[in-house]
Amino acid sequence: MTTGPFALNYKPALPAKSDYGIAVVGCGSITTNAHLPIYRRHGLNIIGCFDSRPAQAETFARQFSISKIYSALDELLADKKVDIVDIAVPATEQLAIVQRAAAAGKHMLCQKPLSETFADARKCVKAAREGKVTLAVNQQFRWSPAIAATKDLLRRSLLGEPTLGTIQVNALTPWHKWEWIRIKKTIDVLYTSIHFLDAMRHLFGEPLRIFVSGTPPPDGSCAGETRTIEVLEYATTLRAYVHDEHHNIGGRDDWYGFYRVEGTEGIVKGSLGGLFGFPTGVPDKISYLSRKLHPDTWIVPTLEGGWFPEAFLGPMASLMESLQTGKPPVTSGEDNLRTLQLVFAAYKSMEEKRAVSPEEIQ
Ligand SMILES: NC(=O)c1ccc[n+]([C@@H]2O[C@H](COP(=O)([O-])OP(=O)(O)OC[C@H]3O[C@@H](n4cnc5c(N)ncnc54)[C@H](O)[C@@H]3O)[C@@H](O)[C@H]2O)c1
Numbered sequence: 001m002t003t004g005p006f007a008l009n010y011k012p013a014l015p016a017k018s019d020y021g022i023a024v025v026g027c028g029s030i031t032t033n034a035h036l037p038i039y040r041r042h043g044l045n046i047i048g049c050f051d052s053r054p055a056q057a058e059t060f061a062r063q064f065s066i067s068k069i070y071s072a073l074d075e076l077l078a079d080k081k082v083d084i085v086d087i088a089v090p091a092t093e094q095l096a097i098v099q100r101a102a103a104a105g106k107h108m109l110c111q112k113p114l115s116e117t118f119a120d121a122r123k124c125v126k127a128a129r130e131g132k133v134t135l136a137v138n139q140q141f142r143w144s145p146a147i148a149a150t151k152d153l154l155r156r157s158l159l160g161e162p163t164l165g166t167i168q169v170n171a172l173t174p175w176h177k178w179e180w181i182r183i184k185k186t187i188d189v190l191y192t193s194i195h196f197l198d199a200m201r202h203l204f205g206e207p208l209r210i211f212v213s214g215t216p217p218p219d220g221s222c223a224g225e226t227r228t229i230e231v232l233e234y235a236t237t238l239r240a241y242v243h244d245e246h247h248n249i250g251g252r253d254d255w256y257g258f259y260r261v262e263g264t265e266g267i268v269k270g271s272l273g274g275l276f277g278f279p280t281g282v283p284d285k286i287s288y289l290s291r292k293l294h295p296d297t298w299i300v301p302t303l304e305g306g307w308f309p310e311a312f313l314g315p316m317a318s319l320m321e322s323l324q325t326g327k328p329p330v331t332s333g334e335d336n337l338r339t340l341q342l343v344f345a346a347y348k349s350m351e352e353k354r355a356v357s358p359e360e361i362q
Contacts, residue, residue, distance in 0.1 A: 021079075021082045026051060028056065034312045050073055085101045088111045091115055102135075125334060134323060139336065140311040145284040145303035159267070162261060162262070166261075172248045172249070193228055193242055200240050201338060208234060210349055210355065229242075257271055268286065271285045315330075318331065
């Protein structure tokens with residue numbers, strides 16, 4: 001941890017013990033582009049992998065020099081060397097794997113969304129509780145440099161009382177790469193804005209209610225909403241919103257991903273580099289003003305790392321720390337149910353055209 005008034009503590013860090021045996025279930029795009037690159041960089045102990053498409057598991061194992069390819073999930077779950085199952089399969093497949101892994105006594109890092117329904121997400125959390133294992137969810141956007149640095153400023157009260165939080169994203173998402181998602185009735189909030197809503201909770205706590213307006217694109221290329229405006233109202237004078245647009249035709253130079261937090265004593269603003277071309281992106285940018293440090297000087301630190309892949313160390317490190325301290329991981333299953341309440345409140349809001357309290361989702 002760095003110190004001094006201008007030091008920003010935003011990088012995910014592994015706990016004292018980090019040699020837990022990890023087995024990967026789902027050797028697709030996100031484990032290839034984000035999980036394994038960052039796990040390998042930090043020397044994590046990858047025991048083996050499994051994918052329902054054996055050829056995909058072989059390609060993955062070859063790329064990351066993984067010696068063990070399991071031929072079935074049960075074989076993976078029976079391996080005593082495996083402490084943590086790192087699951088990255090379509091959300092509809094997740095519950096069945098979680099229930100089996102929990103029964104086998106394995107801890108789990110699940111991918112977001114934990115489930116496509118609130119009822120199944122609760123079943124995931126219940127299975128982990130009954131199996132006396134720890135379940136965390138990969139809401140790694142919390143550890144993206146911009147958001148983690150903003151959290152650090154808020155934690156140190158350098159912005160005073162928060163009054164405004166905004167995340168504005170306007171880019172072109174290549175939905176054709178994920179044919180399975182293009183046909184879903186729930187797209188942006190459940191699969192993308194879930195990160196932004198989770199970040200708002202991380203930064204500011206629980207909103208009282210959410211109002212969302214969203215729509216699919218006019219050309220019918222996606223079934224669900226791919227443009228949303230999400231307004232969050234808090235018990236204090238804080239107000240927040242997310243604007244997420246996925247069909248920007250203006251070319252890469254016109255894309256943006258901005259965030260801004262205002263408080264009674266300061267402002268932090270910058271850009272979310274991860275949006276500028278998955279999976280590589282560009283570094284996040286940040287600048288901030290805190291009247292507690294200086295009345296009118298903007299501070300412009302350089303942030304290292306990104307939403308992809310560096311932030312992916314965060315949820316795994318937090319899960320490992322939880323196994324040592326007994327405290328819940330930052331993005332525990334229980335915590336994630338609150339993010340999902342907000343997500344499903346967003347859909348209820350779109351459907352019923354009114355502000356919805358997350359508590360309405362049970
Ligand atoms: N946290 C993030 O920012 C982030 C980013 C991208 C994707 N994701 C999530 O990660 C998950 C996977 O996404 P992806 O882009 O890697 O998809 P993908 O389709 O590229 O990979 C999924 C893999 O899972 C395998 N699979 C499917 N069902 C399985 C089962 N029952 N058992 C074992 N393997 C199975 C598939 O064969 C495939 O190789 C999704 O839930 C997605 O929402 C999260």
